[in-house]
Amino acid sequence: MVARRAMTSASGAPRVTAIITTYQPNFAFLRSAVASALAQRIPVHVLVSDSGADDTVRRCVEEFGERITYRHNGHVVGPAENHRRAIAEVRTPYFALLGYDDTWEPEFLETLVPALDANPDCVLAFSDHWFMNMQGHVDVAVTDRMTAHWGRARLAAGRIDTQLACLSAQTVPVAMSTLLRSEVAQRHPIPDESGAAYDLWLHYAMATERRPYWYSPARLTRWRFHDAGGTATGNPDWYRGAAFTWDAVLSDPQFSTIHHTASHRSAVAWLALSKALLRRGAARTAVVEAAQCSWRHERGVQSWILSRWPELFRVLRTARRTVSGRASP
Numbered sequence: 001m002v003a004r005r006a007m008t009s010a011s012g013a014p015r016v017t018a019i020i021t022t023y024q025p026n027f028a029f030l031r032s033a034v035a036s037a038l039a040q041r042i043p044v045h046v047l048v049s050d051s052g053a054d055d056t057v058r059r060c061v062e063e064f065g066e067r068i069t070y071r072h073n074g075h076v077v078g079p080a081e082n083h084r085r086a087i088a089e090v091r092t093p094y095f096a097l098l099g100y101d102d103t104w105e106p107e108f109l110e111t112l113v114p115a116l117d118a119n120p121d122c123v124l125a126f127s128d129h130w131f132m133n134m135q136g137h138v139d140v141a142v143t144d145r146m147t148a149h150w151g152r153a154r155l156a157a158g159r160i161d162t163q164l165a166c167l168s169a170q171t172v173p174v175a176m177s178t179l180l181r182s183e184v185a186q187r188h189p190i191p192d193e194s195g196a197a198y199d200l201w202l203h204y205a206m207a208t209e210r211r212p213y214w215y216s217p218a219r220l221t222r223w224r225f226h227d228a229g230g231t232a233t234g235n236p237d238w239y240r241g242a243a244f245t246w247d248a249v250l251s252d253p254q255f256s257t258i259h260h261t262a263s264h265r266s267a268v269a270w271l272a273l274s275k276a277l278l279r280r281g282a283a284r285t286a287v288v289e290a291a292q293c294s295w296r297h298e299r300g301v302q303s304w305i306l307s308r309w310p311e312l313f314r315v316l317r318t319a320r321r322t323v324s325g326r327a328s329p
């Protein structure tokens with residue numbers, strides 16, 4: 001399903017593939033993402049993998065010429081399958097995921113490629129990143145807060161040997177500013193069950209290698225935050241994929257030291273899924289089943305109520321919002 005194009009440039013054959021997946025994208029964002037990849041200071045090949053087969057996306061991609069490839073899946077597939085198929089077709093030593101609505105700073109690959117070249121035992125290299133709004137303006141306060149939240153503020157530049165701690169804290173921004181060794185990632189095809197949380201699953205898969213990472217505290221990419229994000233919209237597919245991934249970690253004996261954290265994160269994901277399904281009017285059995293999964297990992301009041309009386313939970317939530325609204329000035 002690939003329209004093959006040349007993968008060379010005047011400065012030599014690319015050693016990195018930028019994978020951009022799309023499904024009915026904002027074309028202004030897509031053009032910015034592609035342009036930022038092509039503006040890298042080392043040669044890069046851009047692979048745009050369309051969820052379906054959208055001629056509008058294909059025409060947009062072909063505007064950029066020979067350093068870019070458009071591929072499609074023939075019919076609409078989910079994000080996990082789209083990424084899995086795209087990664088399987090990478091022929092360069094390294095690749096990085098680039099959201100169609102995100103951008104790379106010019107120094108991104110120039111910083112991370114030499115790091116992996118100099119550290120052949122490292123399976124990936126990553127950096128910190130900026131948060132930008134819908135208009136493309138960087139929000140420094142949000143960026144600083146998220147750098148601390150995901151544990152990157154505590155990391156020193158260079159080699160990282162605390163893979164399990166990074167996984168526990170979800171420190172590595174796989175879908176935002178990470179360069180991966182293609183041959184290693186291709187040994188771990190992304191399962192469909194990971195859904196929209198494909199990047200979390202890939203983080204787990206790379207951690208199973210028990211090999212070092214490399215880190216730069218420089219903010220070398222820009223991630224766009226907006227209401228279309230999976231967690232922002234309460235996307236059940238994201239919560240289901242996150243729960244699947246944490247359950248995989250929990251069942252993996254080599255991660256026994258973080259099983260407690262994995263159990264908690266799985267409980268949170270299952271609970272969020274139950275709530276999201278309830279909001280969307282899903283079948284009662286689906287709401288209850290997700291809540292029961294959460295309860296099995298961690299006994300909480302909300303999962304207890306949802307696993308028995310989801311209708312009561314809805315009433316209580318509505319009442320709470322009504323009271324909160326009246327209490328507001």
